[in-house]
Amino acid sequence: MILQFPMWWFSVPAILKGWIDRVFTNGFAHGPAVPPPYSEGALAGRRALVSVTIGARESAFSDRGIHGRLAAVLHPVQHGLFWFTSMTPLELFAVYGTVDLPKERFAAAKREYGGGSTGSSRTSRSRSGRSSAATTTATCGCCRG
Secondary structure, three states, X not given: OEEEXXXXXXXXXHHHHHHHHHHOOEOOOXXXXXXXXXXXXXXXXXXXXXXXXXXXXXXXXXXXXOOOOHHHHOHHHHHHHHHOOOOEXXXXXXXXXXXXXXXXXXXHHHHHHHHOOOOOOEEEOOOOOOOEEEOOEOOXXXXXX
16 A cells, blocks of 8 residues: 655645545454454555655754654554554655755656665665665564564
8 A cells, every 4th residue: 555645734634534534444444343453454464655745854854853753753654554454564755845846856756766666675765865775664663663
């Protein structure tokens, strides 16, 4: 599953939240009729990717940035939606500074995103020209270490 969205008040846009509420229903994605959360539910074995565009600079979502780490900001999606329903979240994909994104950076982000769709390995972090190798699976210290 891929959730592609613009960051909207530090979360998903309302229309996407409504879709999540209508699709991930009690009895299908969670609840007493399905295996316990974080286990082998109906969505186990599936991978999930958050691909987000953000108007702010990357530095605003760093450990010492004004907004904190992006992974912490999107924890409710990565952990509360994906892990909870037994999906395996992949490393976040983010494009920063999209308000005035130069064509070269857009092209680089497009290449990086396309190169990551195979699932074996991809780069993550900066869409400003710097990149680093990342593992495909995000870790969650709360439940799966």
